[in-house]
Amino acid sequence: MYKLGFIGMGNMASAIQEGFINSGYIKADEICGFDLSEIATEKAKARGVTPLSDGHEVIRNAEIIFMAVKPQVVEKVVAPLKEDLKGKALVSMVLGYDFAKYETMLDPSTRHLTFMPNTPIAVGEGMILLEDQQTLTDDEYDFIKKAFESAGSVEVLPSHLMGVGGALSGCAPAYIYMVIEALADGAVAQGLPRASAYKLASQTVLGSGKMQLASGLHPGILKDNVTSPAGSTIKGVKALEDGGLRAAFINAIEKSMGK
Known part of the structure; x- marks a missing residue:
């Protein structure tokens, strides 16, 4: 079982992975992911991340799932994964998709948190925003917050201030x-x-x-x-x-x- 699983491994997801790995808080072999891009997949492999065949496999094999796709495709991506995400923990960095919006998209048993990072997380100087409304367990929240703190600074904001x-x-x-x-x-x-x-x-x-x-x-x-x-x-x-x-x-x- 991998600690983290990424659905989408583009530039921002790559920066997050690099930040976690470089900090030593999470090892590369504790991260898996899936991306449609062969280039993104090869880059992930180069940093030691395990590529999997699709989102379903990522969810089955990871403790906490990172949703890291473009806003215009997130609903198309999430819909076929809704059953797989039952009882799982999801953290999302998709712009415009806050706690309230995910509540309408996910099964009630899916625990979730919305966050917003920036690219300097790759070098340990990230600024990571966490939405104050979330349903992760205390252990999950503590683990994710410490992971982000290992690669930058964390600020918790109310939903209406996440945009600005x-x-x-x-x-x-x-x-x-x-x-x-x-x-x-x-x-x-x-x-x-x-x-x-x-x-x-x-x-x-x-x-x-x-x-x-x-x-x-x-x-x-x-x-x-x-x-x-x-x-x-x-x-x-x-x-x-x-x-x-x-x-x-x-x-x-x-x-x-x-x-």
Whole structure:
């Protein structure tokens, strides 16, 4: 019996598997899964995950099932598996499918939890949101929560905030990569080699985030601590304000929620 079984092993599921395996909390040979993609299946095999023939086999052979398919196909995938999922534990990361929606899709005996991860879970720096409504047993919930904590940080949110929380932590890595790229481009334009520019920008983003988390200080205070009067930083801050940086990020979160 495998501890975890994945139905769908695309990019996000792969990141979760890598995070669990790299943390040492779950071994690769304790994970099985199924994906229609041969490429995804081969990548899973390469990290030591056992590929199975279909979703039915995954459910039969795993203690906790991860639903990791695209939103547009989830109901088509779940319907033929409803009987198999009776009495089982299901954790789902399918966008838009919260506790209430799964209650209408699953047998009452199926225990379930909706979560929202982000790709940095692959390197142990994930941000994982757990919906506060769930029906896992205490042992199942404790096991899953610790698994996520082994590969990142966990936040429990009420159902009505999962959407905006997911828009922030789930979509923002793409925005931050754009920030890293843009900062590096600016430095390259001034003569810094590309590899060094990416390293400096990425480590600066990582360090700044960790400093805010460790200190608990308002980001504005940390920004002020770096900006000396008439110094180079405040001139750069003004340039960013002139470019509408804050408004752009605020609008990005709004648009990512479909508004």
